[in-house]
Amino acid sequence: xxxxxxxxxxxxxxxxxxxxxxxxxxxxxxxxxxxxxxxxxxxxxxxxxxxxxxxxxxxxxxxxxxxxxxxxxxxxxxxxxxxxxxxxxxxxxxxxxxxxxxxxxxxxxxxxxxxxxxxxxxxxxxxxxxxxxxxxxxxxxxxxxxxxxxxxxxxxxxxxxxxxxxxxxxxxxxxxxxxxxxxxxxxxxxxxxxxxxxxxxxxxxxxxxxxxxxxxxxxxxxxxxxxxxxxxxxxxxxxxxxxxxxxxxxxxxxxxxxxxxxxxxxxxxxxxxxxxxxxxxxxxxxxxxxxxxxxxxxxxxxxxxxxxxxxxxxxxxxxxxxxxxxxxxxxxxxxxxxxxxxxxxxxxxxxxxxxxxxxxxxxxxxxxxxx
Amino acid sequence: xxxxxxxxxxxxxxxxxxxxxxxxxxxxxxxxxxxxxxxxxxxxxxxxxxxxxxxxxxxxxxxxxxxxxxxxxxxxxxxxxxxxxxxxxxxxxxxxxxxxxxxxxxxxxxxxxxxxxxxxxxxxxxxxxxxxxxxxxxxxxxxxxxxxxxxxxxxxxxxxxxxxxxxxxxxxxxxxxxxxxxxxxxxxxxxxxxxxxxxxxxxxxxxxxxxxxxxxxxxxxxxxxxxxxxxxxxxxxxxxxxxxxxxxxxxxxxxxxxxxxxxxxxxxxxxxxxxxxxxxxxxxxxxxxxxxxxxxxxxxxxxxxxxxxxxxxxxxxxxxxxxxxxxxxxxxxxxxxxxxxxxxxxxxxxxxxxxxxxxxxxxxxxxxxxxxxxxxxxxxxxxxxxxxxxxxxxxxxxxxxxxxxxxxxxxxxxxxxxxxxxxxxxxxxxxxxxxxxxx
Numbered sequence: 001x002x003x004x005x006x007x008x009x010x011x012x013x014x015x016x017x018x019x020x021x022x023x024x025x026x027x028x029x030x031x032x033x034x035x036x037x038x039x040x041x042x043x044x045x046x047x048x049x050x051x052x053x054x055x056x057x058x059x060x061x062x063x064x065x066x067x068x069x070x071x072x073x074x075x076x077x078x079x080x081x082x083x084x085x086x087x088x089x090x091x092x093x094x095x096x097x098x099x100x101x102x103x104x105x106x107x108x109x110x111x112x113x114x115x116x117x118x119x120x121x122x123x124x125x126x127x128x129x130x131x132x133x134x135x136x137x138x139x140x141x142x143x144x145x146x147x148x149x150x151x152x153x154x155x156x157x158x159x160x161x162x163x164x165x166x167x168x169x170x171x172x173x174x175x176x177x178x179x180x181x182x183x184x185x186x187x188x189x190x191x192x193x194x195x196x197x198x199x200x201x202x203x204x205x206x207x208x209x210x211x212x213x214x215x216x217x218x219x220x221x222x223x224x225x226x227x228x229x230x231x232x233x234x235x236x237x238x239x240x241x242x243x244x245x246x247x248x249x250x251x252x253x254x255x256x257x258x259x260x261x262x263x264x265x266x267x268x269x270x271x272x273x274x275x276x277x278x279x280x281x282x283x284x285x286x287x288x289x290x291x292x293x294x295x296x297x298x299x300x301x302x303x304x305x306x307x308x309x310x311x312x313x314x315x316x317x318x319x320x321x322x323x324x325x326x327x328x329x330x331x332x333x334x335x336x337x338x339x340x341x342x343x344x345x346x347x348x349x350x351x352x353x354x355x356x357x358x359x360x361x362x363x364x365x366x367x368x369x370x371x
Numbered sequence: 372x373x374x375x376x377x378x379x380x381x382x383x384x385x386x387x388x389x390x391x392x393x394x395x396x397x398x399x400x401x402x403x404x405x406x407x408x409x410x411x412x413x414x415x416x417x418x419x420x421x422x423x424x425x426x427x428x429x430x431x432x433x434x435x436x437x438x439x440x441x442x443x444x445x446x447x448x449x450x451x452x453x454x455x456x457x458x459x460x461x462x463x464x465x466x467x468x469x470x471x472x473x474x475x476x477x478x479x480x481x482x483x484x485x486x487x488x489x490x491x492x493x494x495x496x497x498x499x500x501x502x503x504x505x506x507x508x509x510x511x512x513x514x515x516x517x518x519x520x521x522x523x524x525x526x527x528x529x530x531x532x533x534x535x536x537x538x539x540x541x542x543x544x545x546x547x548x549x550x551x552x553x554x555x556x557x558x559x560x561x562x563x564x565x566x567x568x569x570x571x572x573x574x575x576x577x578x579x580x581x582x583x584x585x586x587x588x589x590x591x592x593x594x595x596x597x598x599x600x601x602x603x604x605x606x607x608x609x610x611x612x613x614x615x616x617x618x619x620x621x622x623x624x625x626x627x628x629x630x631x632x633x634x635x636x637x638x639x640x641x642x643x644x645x646x647x648x649x650x651x652x653x654x655x656x657x658x659x660x661x662x663x664x665x666x667x668x669x670x671x672x673x674x675x676x677x678x679x680x681x682x683x684x685x686x687x688x689x690x691x692x693x694x695x696x697x698x699x700x701x702x703x704x705x706x707x708x709x710x711x712x713x714x715x716x717x718x719x720x721x722x723x724x725x726x727x728x729x730x731x732x733x734x735x736x737x738x739x740x741x742x743x744x745x746x747x748x749x750x751x752x753x754x755x756x757x758x759x760x761x762x763x764x765x766x767x768x769x770x771x772x773x774x775x776x777x778x779x780x781x782x783x784x785x786x787x788x789x790x791x792x793x794x795x796x797x798x799x800x801x802x803x804x805x806x807x808x809x810x
Contacts, residue, residue: 090480090487118619145473199670206669206676207655207662210648214656217645224421225657226631226723230623235666 018043018190022183023172035307041182042299047189048250050291051196053275054284055243058200060273061282061350062209063236064216065117066126068269069133073241075140075264076109077102077248082153082258083146095159099249106245107238114237118230121219133269140261147261154257159188185254192250196243200284203239212236213282271295274332278339280346289348294332302328374399374727374758375420375635380429382415382782389415391782392429397727397760397775402753404761404769406793407779408802413762414640416779417729421637422630433727438633440624450616457612462605466500466597470520474499478507500601502594504542506534516541518590520597544571548587553580632660636725638716640732640762646705650696650715653704654687657722687722694718694748710741717748727758734765746772770794778802 021027022040031039052074059067081098084091093101117128140147147153158178161169174183203209211232214222223229252258275294280286305324309315315322339347373396382390390412397403405413418424420431422438430437463471475492498505502519509515509527514534516525525541528534550565560580562571574580623629636657645653662683668676691697694714699707704715713733720728730749734742742765749772753759763769769776769790776793778786780802786793793799 087483088480089476092483143469143472145469145477202672203666203670206672206680207659207664208666208669210652210656211659213648213652214645217647218643220423220627221639221643221645222656223627224423224631224637225719226628226660227656228628230619239666 015194022174022186031304035303037300037303038182039300040186042296044182044186044189044254045251045299046291046295047186047193048247048254049272049275049295050193050288051189051250052244052247053272053279053287053291054196054200055240055247056272057240057276057282057284057287058212058243059236059240060276061280061287062204062212062216063233065233065236066122066129067240068126068130068266068273069113069136070241070244070272071264071266071268072133072136073106073110073244074248074251074268075136075258075261077106077245078252078258078264079140079147079153079248080105080245081249081252082156085156085253086153087155087157088148088153092157095157095253098253099246102249103242103246106248107242110237110241110244111234113241114234118233130266130269133264133266137261137265140264147258150260150262152258152260152263156252156256156258158184158253158256179256189250189254192246196246197284197288204284208232208235216282271298274336278336278346280349283346283348283350286346286348286350290346293347297332298328373397374401374434375760376432376435377416377420378430378432380416380419380426380431382412382419382424383427389782390419390426390779393779393782393784395777395784395787397758399726399758400753400756401774402749402759402761402772404763404773404776405779406763406769406776410781411779412782413779414731415782417637417731417760417762420630420729421635422625422627425625433630433633433635438625438630438635440620440626440629446616446620450613450620453616454609454611454613458605458607458609461608462601465604466601467520471496471499473521474505474519478505481508500594500598502591502597504538504545506531506538519594523590544583544587545591547571548584548591551584553577553584631723631725634724634726635729636720636723636727637729638713638720638731638733640735642709642712642716644704644712644715644719646703648704649700650691650702650704650707651684651687651700653715653719654690654722655683657719658683658687661724690718690721691715693721693751695744709736710738713737713745714748717752721752721755721757725757727760728752729760729762731762732764733761734763734768737765742768 021043028038028040031037052070055073056067056070059065059070080102083089084093084098084101085095086092113129113132117125120128141149161184169184174181178184211222211227212235214225214227215229215232215236219229222232271294275290276287277290278286278294279288279290302325309322309324320326375395375397377393377395380390380393380395381388393416405416407413415424419426475496479492479495480487495505499519504525505517505519505521507515507517507521512529514528514531516528516534516538517523518525526537528537544562547564547569548562548571551562551571552565552567554561554563555577556573560574560577562574562580562584563569564571572580572583574583645656648656662679664673664676664679688697688700691700694717696707696711696714696718699711704712707715713736717728717730717733720730733749734745737745746768749759749761749768761769761773773790775787776790777784778793778796778799785798785802786796788796
């Protein structure tokens, strides 16, 4: 390893672009001619999925427990928010209470799932979590009186803005009506995402973050060093699933509905896992990149290309093979295969895993400099 | 005074006895070596001491007491809480949480403008459990009289008051149906309550009267059965929840973590570092229990937390300096040469601040220079006030630094004493070289 010069961090640039983007009118209008999708609106969902993926990353990436049911906790968060806020029920607590309750509620369910899997390893954890995900989906569907079955709970009301925020918003040209202007949700999701990243980065560098990784690396050695493996794994489940619940709350609020139980099926868990693996297990940067690439491809690039094809009048006869969306999954699969072949550590792996897998590659070359 | 006492420790795996009735005691600040041919059960002894294996027999005492996770009030409270929660959850599921929700929330909450009282909801929840008939609003501003679980509708009323009267009449029928009798009276049939006087309902023929009686008896019986099921489920949940908590605790009574916290640290024969962590992080991980602070403090990285982390880093740096790895702090553990990995394991074990350190073949794979440095390191560890227990094959290392040596062969201790005594012991020579007759 060669010591690298201290560089300027690049994240303020990315954050700056994301903060400024909704204030510019042009990009949205340019795309509006092609498709009905609004990039800003889709970015809001990408932020939410990023929070979900970061939660999954705590369990799978740091602690090394293969969790295949993260969507269930996303759903639990969404439904707790729904039950607490919709006008069909008397609680109507408002957004902030729902946000806290969804996070804590999903964390509690995460611990309930985690507790029986403490002694399981590898594939067995995967099977239990997979099963829990499906059980949750069917429970949500069958508790018809509480969750409104397949219809989902709606409308979930938007958060109440405190009065003093509205004036500065109007200077920026942002209306205070959540249903008309996507930018309120955009900044809400972006703000929560930034906070989550900051908190997770802190935990990563702390005692708990090290214990998570130690459990992943060698559970027996970790317990022999005085680490309570049960407690550490439970904390990973609680924090990971809690973040998924938080994302679920934002999702339901942004969508103004909990969506049906099928929105939280195995596919969603799988896509999130792919995001984490594509970006790099155990790396916050990698997970974010993975979400932006995969979900961005799915929600932004594919519809825009469809719109382009439509606009160019290439596909007037409605040929299925000339619709880009129909190739989506194939491209997605191909990309994953290529990635696993050429860059198994992910695109932006954590420094540790990068060194591990990069080391093997370098050892084929003549040594550049003696260590 | 002896720090570690093994009393007739036996470890069996199925029919195989790995360690047989081992007696052994290690004094404070001693360097105690365990030697023996391969497969003699030395590492098994270490695993039994550190809680990886549970001895099949015998006892292990450290500092005069057995190492066990203590039974605290916290565990009892936790078992109680988990038990109650499982019980409540199981009971709610058995009594049908879906119908309960409908009875309490949906019937009481008629829209965003209508008032909602939690007290009424609570009363309705009790009513649902009792099996009281309930009023449900139906289309056209009418009210339906329904059974508690909403399965049957018993009648409609146009106004609420009318419906309430209907409900009360039906409720009387439900309450009295089980004991009621069908009595013929002036070519009509009456359903008479069990006091023999109150006429509940009059019918034109006997079949209708009997059918009605049966119907209302069934309505009255349903909640009783549901209550019974819920009670059984709740009790089972209570028992399973608290017994499960207790079982999990009991199984982990002698887990490696408890032993480590009591002050026994170890290294491993096949190096078990956290390969993908840096050298410094490996040591910091072992200091886990000496770093305080809640998750919230960690997440917010409070100044107190930063200070403690900095102190821990400094301490870890000193430990690395002690074993001679100060210059490799940022390297990944896996990228270290073999000898350095062994020394890092020792530094990591020292970071748990043990009283006794178990070194499992620390000189394996080391060259002569490294192993003589290791001698110095072990001696310095003893000077820090630690007791060292050592498994080693390098006789130079063993004979040079040990105060006492125990020799194991096929799980049995065949000799114990000072290096000179052991060297002269014929049983030891036989174990290592074979007996005279073989020649």
